[in-house]
Amino acid sequence: MTARLIDGKAAAAALRQRIAAQVARVSDLGVVPGLAVVLVGEDPASQVYVRSKERLAREAGMVSIAHRLPPTTPEADLLDLIRRLNADPAIHGILVQLPVPKPLDERTIIGAIDPAKDVDGLHPVNVGNLSIGGEGLLPCTPSGCMMLLRDTLGADLSGLRALVIGRSNLMGKPMAQLLVRAHCTVTVAHSRTRDLADECRRADILVPAVGQPRMVRGDWIKPGATVIDVGMNRLAPEPGQEKGRLVGDVAFEEAVEVAGAITPVPGGVGPMTIACLLDNTLTAACRAEGLARPAVAA
Known part of the structure; x- marks a missing residue:
């Protein structure tokens, strides 16, 4: 058995194409969505990103505006910039x-962002809305994982066993x-979980997100399961290489022989x-301007 590869590049390109079509329509109404990204420091x-x-x-x-600040920026100056934005x-x-x-302090900084403009979905108000099923902006990576799952398994995931x-x-x-x-039916595993491999073997949906290269082995995976590998780990470079290769939290070469579908x-x-x-x-622009998101062909 060889797993179906879930092509995130193609899915993301299709989503961006739909977004561009919607942006064009709201722009015709005089609304151009504006994104401000703030980078503090010089992390490569x-x-x-x-x-x-x-x-x-x-x-x-x-409209995309980047604010690049030195690593020595005082927190008061960063918070003042956020207030102006x-x-x-x-x-x-x-x-x-x-x-x-x-x-x-990350919590202070995230908490200073207007929840209606918090496009990372990390503000406590948006986190709370997620937990109670309210309206808010969703965290980007989990939201993307759900889109890939629904593209792979269909819109209805009811009753499937999922392990994060x-x-x-x-x-x-x-x-x-x-x-x-x-x-x-959801289980959350972590560093203190007993018999992690056994927990994995029960999951129809497996979402590893721990940052440990190739931790999840092929024989941990339930045959036919859908694996959404969130890990992004760079290995040490081999002789003659400038950079080591990127791998996930799943031993891909083993998992692809067992899973039903898997992200590379x-x-x-x-x-x-x-x-x-x-x-x-x-979404934030449409809500701010009192507009419904325009419908476009998928």
Whole structure:
């Protein structure tokens, strides 16, 4: 048995195409969604992510503004910038690229963003709305995972057993909430879970998100299960290589012989994250301006 590969690049490209069509329609009504990304410090990976977000937002027809601040920026100055962005009617989405340098406090910074502009879906108000089934902006990576699951398994996930490995605020906890909302039977595993392999073998849907390369082995996976690998780990470079290869939290070469469908790394979950960020920005713009999101062909 060889698993079907879940193509996150293609799914993200299709989603961005639909978003661009919707942006064009709301722009005709005088509303151009605006996204502000704030980068503090000089982390190379964060710089790459921010450039990609800027480029893809502009390709979708949005206004994209990046604020690049030095790593020594005082927290009061960063919070002042966020307050100004909150008050700017041309900015519908605000994202502070994480992690931020110490001693900046992530919770304070996230809490300062207007929940209606929190396109990362991390503000306590949006987290609370997710937990009670209210209206709010959803975290981007879990939202992208759900889209890939529904593309693969269909709209109705009711009754499927789902295992999320990891309980982070950014990924594990909101992923579990979204699966519960989809009427799955959900288990959250973590570093203190006993017999993790046995828990994995019961799951119809497996979502590892712990940042441990190839931790989930092929014989841990239930035959035919759908595996959404959120892990993104760079191995040490081999002789003659400048960079090590990227791998997920799943031993892909083993898992692909057992699973029914699986995301590759790279090219699986990653591309969906930015596409869902743009989706949130469009949603925030429409809500702010009292518009319904225009319908476009899938």
